[in-house]
Structure formats: C-alpha cells, structure tokens
Amino acid sequence: MGHCVVVRRRNLVAIVVVAVVGAGCTAPGQAPSSAAPGAAGAAGSRAVAGPAGSSAVAGPAPVPAASVSTTVAAAGRLSLLVEPDAGIGAVDDLISAAGRTIDLTMYELVDPTIESLLDVAAARGVRVRVILDGHLERDANQPAYDELRAHGVEVVWSSPAYESTHEKAMVIDDTVAVIMTLNLTSRYYDDTRDFAVIDRDAGDVAAVETVFAADLTGAPVVTPAGDDLVWSPDQSTAALTGLIGSAHSTLMVENEEMSSTSIIDALDAAAARGVHVTVVMTDSSEWSSAFGRLTAAGVQVRTYPPSAALYIHAKAIVADGRRAFVGSQNFSSASLTRNRELGMLTSDPAVVGPLAAALAADAAGAAPWSGT
Numbered sequence: 168m169g170h171c172v173v174v175r176r177r178n179l180v181a182i183v184v185v186a187v188v189g190a191g192c193t194a195p196g197q198a199p200s201s202a203a204p205g206a207a208g209a210a211g212s213r214a215v216a217g218p219a220g221s222s223a224v225a226g227p228a229p230v231p232a233a234s235v236s237t238t239v240a241a242a243g244r245l246s247l248l249v250e251p252d253a254g255i256g257a258v259d260d261l262i263s264a265a266g267r268t269i270d271l272t273m274y275e276l277v278d279p280t281i282e283s284l285l286d287v288a289a290a291r292g293v294r295v296r297v298i299l300d301g302h303l304e305r306d307a308n309q310p311a312y313d314e315l316r317a318h319g320v321e322v323v324w325s326s327p328a329y330e331s332t333h334e335k336a337m338v339i340d341d342t343v344a345v346i347m348t349l350n351l352t353s354r355y356y357d358d359t360r361d362f363a364v365i366d367r368d369a370g371d372v373a374a375v376e377t378v379f380a381a382d383l384t385g386a387p388v389v390t391p392a393g394d395d396l397v398w399s400p401d402q403s404t405a406a407l408t409g410l411i412g413s414a415h416s417t418l419m420v421e422n423e424e425m426s427s428t429s430i431i432d433a434l435d436a437a438a439a440r441g442v443h444v445t446v447v448m449t450d451s452s453e454w455s456s457a458f459g460r461l462t463a464a465g466v467q468v469r470t471y472p473p474s475a476a477l478y479i480h481a482k483a484i485v486a487d488g489r490r491a492f493v494g495s496q497n498f499s500s501a502s503l504t505r506n507r508e509l510g511m512l513t514s515d516p517a518v519v520g521p522l523a524a525a526l527a528a529d530a531a532g533a534a535p536w537s538g539t
Contacts, residue, residue, distance in 0.1 A: 244368050245515045249525050250349055250361040257365065258351075259284060261339050265293050270379045271337045272298040274495070275350035276311040286318035297322040298382055300332045326385040329400065330505040335495050336375055343367050344375045346511055348481045348495060359480045360421065360529060362493050364511060364518060370394040375509070382507065399508035403496050406512060407484065407503070408433040414486040418444045419526040421481045424497040425457040438465040445469065447529045449479045450536065458536050469533035477532065482510065483522055491519045
C-alpha cells in the first residue's frame with residue numbers, strides 16, 4: 168500500500184506513488200479511493216452564512232487533486248493534513264463545530280471565509296480570542312483585526328516580547344489543537360506545500376492553551392512541552408538540531424528558509440557521518456551560500472524555481488522514516504531564537520507516514536540545485 172501525493176503549484180508537475188506505511192491509496196491502474204475524513208474542503212467553494220445583517224462569504228474553490236492522500240488516522244490522537252491537496256475544509260469544520268471556545272494565534276490572516284466563521288461563532292456565544300502578528304504582518308492583518316473586533320471577537324496584536332509572532336495554531340473547546348505550517352491566507356491555499364497536524368493529545372492541548380493565555384496579555388511564560396511540542400524562542404534550536412543529530416540513515420527536509428548556522432552545521436554533520444540527507448526548497452539566491460555549503464558536504468539539495476507549480480512553504484523534517492518535526496519554524500536565527508513559533512516532534516505513524524510520502528514526492532518533482 169502507499170500514499171499518492173500530488174506535487175503541484177499553479178500547474179501540475181508530477182504525480183508520484185510512494186510506498187509508506189498506512190492506508191488511503193490505490194495502485195496505478197486501480198480506481199482512486201474515496202476522500203479521507205476531513206478532506207471536505209478539497210473540492211468546490213467554501214461558503215458560510217454570516218452573522219445577522221451580513222452576507223454569505225464564499226471562498227476560492229481549491230484546485231481538485233486526483234488520487235491524493237489528505238488526512239490519515241482520523242480516529243487517532245494525531246492526524247495530518249497535506250496541503251494543498253487536503254484543502255482547508257477540515258479547519259473550517261472545526262471552527263463551525265466549536266461549542267465553547269476558539270483560541271487562534273496566526274501570523275497572517277487574510278481569509279474571508281475563516282473570518283466569517285469566527286464572526287458566526289462569536290455570534291452564537293462561543294468565546295473567540297485571536298492573537299495576530301502586529302510586527303511584520305500588521306498591515307496585512309489590519310482588515311481581519313477590524314472585521315473580528317466589529318463582530319465581538321476578542322482580538323489583540325501580538326506581544327512585543329517577540330520579533331514576530333510567526334506561530335500558526337488554534338485550540339477548539341480545550342480538546343483539539345491545530346498546529347500548522349500554513350498561514351490562514353486564502354490566496355496561498357491552492358499552490359503551496361504546507362502541513363497541519365490535528366492534535367487531540369490532552370497534554371499538548373493544555374500546553375498550547377497555557378502559552379496562548381500568557382501571550383494574549385503579554386505575560387511571561389515558561390513554555391510547556393506537552394507531549395510533543397517545540398516552542399520558539401527557547402526550545403527550537405536544541406530540538407531541531409537534536410532530531411537531525413539522531414538520524415542514522417536518512418533525513419528528508421523541507422523549509423522556506425535556510426540561513427540558521429546551527430541547522431546548516433547539523434545537516435553538514437549528518438552527511439559527513441553517512442546519513443543520506445535530502446533538502447527540498449523553492450530556489451532563491453538568498454540561500455545560495457547555504458545551498459553551496461550543503462552540496463559540498465554531500466547533501467542532496469533539490470529545488471523548485473519560483474515560477475514552478477509548487478511553492479515550498481512547509482517546515483518539516485523526517486529522520487530515518489520514523490520520527491518527524493512539523494511546525495511554523497523556518498530555518499533562520501530569527502525564527503528559532505527570537506520569534507514566537509510552535510511545532511511538534513512525533514513518532515506517530517499517522518503523521519510520519521504521509522509526511523515522508525509528501526517530502527519524497529516533492530523531492531522527486533524537484534531538480535538538483537545547479538548553483539546558478
């Protein structure tokens with residue numbers, strides 16, 4: 168059995184079948200399996216009736232993907248959304264189902280459907296609280312800030328204690344957290360590789376809530392690790408270099424940025440001890456020095472041009488096909504040591520399997536970095 172993963176951005180690039188532990192894909196020539204639970208947003212438009220006095224808002228219709236694994240192990244403690252294939256419907260559904268509370272921390276919120284769903288939740292008596300980045304993305308977030316405040320949502324700008332609040336996470340009813348690599352910005356949904364973990368682990372949910380409550384008021388907080396969590400600014404460098412350093416045979420990596428000396432050193436060291444290291448990114452001259460150093464150390468750097476059909480925005484690592492990181496952390500000093508960020512480390516096959524499949528497919532669709 169395997170997962171079918173579509174590699175695409177604005178145009179279809181490749182479809183690759185990767186053998187991975189798990190269910191949800193048919194072999195070539197067979198009829199495709201039905202959509203996985205939570206993939207309701209993968210086709211068709213998103214629409215929501217607004218609060219009294221407002222009009223319905225319809226979001227953009229995601230480009231349908233053929234033979235794609237989207238969510239895995241929906242009944243388990245963790246499950247993974249692979250974007251753009253899954254669509255954002257599972258996040259919409261969680262907001263719509265909230266009965267008591269919604270707590271959202273978001274770097275960039277530019278999605279009229281999500282904003283309207285939050286408005287509707289507040290109108291039906293759900294306590295909705297939102298932290299938006301007020302530093303690099305304040306201008307982009309201002310319309311959402313104004314919209315939410317006008318409809319009774321408790322919305323604040325992020326704490327000045329952090330260079331940016333780049334975290335992308337939500338907690339519903341103190342029972343389920345969503346930990347994302349993606350911003351809730353609808354213009355990116357259809358052409359960007361991203362991931363979201365739906366996390367029902369009670370320890371993780373409580374930890375995310377603890378940090379949210381502190382960040383809402385700007386209070387200092389010792390970030391709890393929960394069962395799986397990794398926080399910036401105080402945990403990420405050690406956690407990610409530790410994961411890279413633990414690999415014995417393979418490392419697969421995706422990120423939007425590559426400037427952290429700590430991460431580059433760890434990847435170099437892994438290649439030097441015989442680990443097969445693959446880095447997949449969207450090419451940019453900003454990372455040429457890092458790519459040159461990694462390539463010289465024996466790392467396979469594979470890239471998509473900026474004009475390609477898939478943009479790599481994800482932040483993910485899979486070590487030995489058994490343990491993985493996914494979260495908001497870019498591989499930059501700011502992201503790891505000065506921003507508020509949230510990610511997770513896990514060995515749960517429901518996350519590791521489809522994550523490894525997506526990274527392998529993206530690597531197959533990319534080209535070796537040429538240095539030009």
